[in-house]
Amino acid sequence: GQSLEQPSEVTAVEGAIVQINCTYQTSGFYGLSWYQQHDGGAPTFLSYNGLDGLEETGRFSSFLSRSDSYGYLLLQELQMKDSASYFCAVRDEGDDKIIFGKGTRLHILP
């Protein structure tokens, strides 16, 4: 089967840095993605890692280690608008679907 584990909640302070971890178990692997979802909104695509290493997009970075079946999303210079749920997602090689983790609720304190 396939499973993804990520913390259910994380709290951080405005202006700080926070890391959201994700571990996965899949029968195949085609890449790790991250999505952001604000309350009442739709998930929006943040990043994709197909190979090991760090991908940076502005204040957000995402990391993947395929040998460890592990990745993380790093958010820097946190802003109040970053309060949202963050989902890691894995695409199974040969299977045209993405499986989502249960999401991490990020709370940001002023």
Added chain:
Amino acid sequence: DTAVSQTPKYLVTQMGNDKSIKCEQNLGHDTMYWYKQDSKKFLKIMFSYNNKELIINETVPNRFSPKSPDKAHLNLHINSLELGDSAVYFCASSRDTGYTFGSGTRLTVV
């Protein structure tokens, strides 16, 4: 301008009724999906279509019937609605690594 649009945004209906949700994408993507997000925010895939062909059916009750008249449209028809069908239903489309989601349809069965 809207990339993936779905209607209606809200749907309140009685148990036993039949309802449809429509989805259209103008991104030129080949693959479209329906996901269900429950009250715990868990995103679960229901169906996937590629160029109007059904490629994934995740053991969804046969009361749910997707229809894709062309690759830009994927509609979801639900028969004999049950209380447990209450959720937010998201349509999405993809070409490669990232999904673009519609704004969601909040279905409430009373």
